[in-house]
Amino acid sequence: MYKKAGIILKKDSAQARMVADELVDWFYRKSIETVIDIIAPDLDILIILGGDGTLLHVAEEASQCQVPVVGVNLGNLGFLTEVAEDEKFQALEIILSGSVLIENRMMLKTRLNSEGRHGRWRYALNDVVISKGAIDRLVRLCTWVDDEYLNTYKADGLIFSTPTGSTAYNLSAGGPIVHPELAVIMVTPICPFMLESRPVLLPDTVHLSTRLAGPAADVKVIVDGQLAWNMDETDSLELALSEKPLRLICSPQNSYFDILRRKLNWGGTDQNV
Secondary structure: OOOEEEEEEOOOOHHHHHHHHHHHHHHHOOOOEEEEOOOOOOOOEEEEEEOHHHHHHHHHHHHHHOOOEEEEEOOOOOOOOOEEHHHHHHHHHHHHOOOOOEEEEOOEEEEEEEOOEOOOOEEEOOEEEEEEOOOOOOEEEEEEEOOEEEEEEEEOEEEEEOOHHHHOHHHHOOOOOOOOOOOEEEEEEEOOOOOOOOOEEEEOOOOEEEEEOOOOOOEEEEEOOEEEEEEOOOEEEEEEEOOOOEEEEOOOOOOHHHHHHHHHOOOOOOOOO
16 A cells, blocks of 8 residues: 655756656545655655666665665666656556566675774665776775685776676676676676686675775775765775665566667667567
């Protein structure tokens, strides 16, 4: 039974405000309370109006509140915001009837520890990225899986990705596309110096840590596209599976492979294969 819905608007979007007004009126006629730009545990559903970036900005808080999320894309269909704007009412009718699948999309938790002090956990739906700034020199990142040494990556940075994030920065860096139902964590170097430094798929039960092997300037840790910390040689970045996934409502109209074909132009325009 749906009693209260939350609506998150893309920042500074007149279109998102207009669509939100339509949804508020639609929910009112169904005796469902609505709130705007608020995430709370008492919500029965959270509707994102925007694109994948808007959803990523709220995934951390939504996962911690365990509110089911559905994305309405106001442009081209996204990997996460699967419902087209002109399909929103049809999709919501199906969702309210209970005839949809809610996927538990794994989240990563990460924290930056410095000189024996543990930092605050942050949560990522797509990825955690260690990235160097504009300096010419590559960074060296010593990385461990549980307590076993994995590799020292000499690269422009390192991507720790979930299956959901496999189609984001991981894909651009040469990593694999991974179905979101697989329980794995990807470690993908960014422009590695050595050809043998390849992406690695690990089970989601592992605990990962990495640190800089020596001084480096302007190294940043980015969580789902947002700057989280600056990192130096005294720090250690820690990553593991979050206890709470993002509860993502799948589009009734578009499957995962439908979206892959559209976004990546697989098969071109030929559907009669």
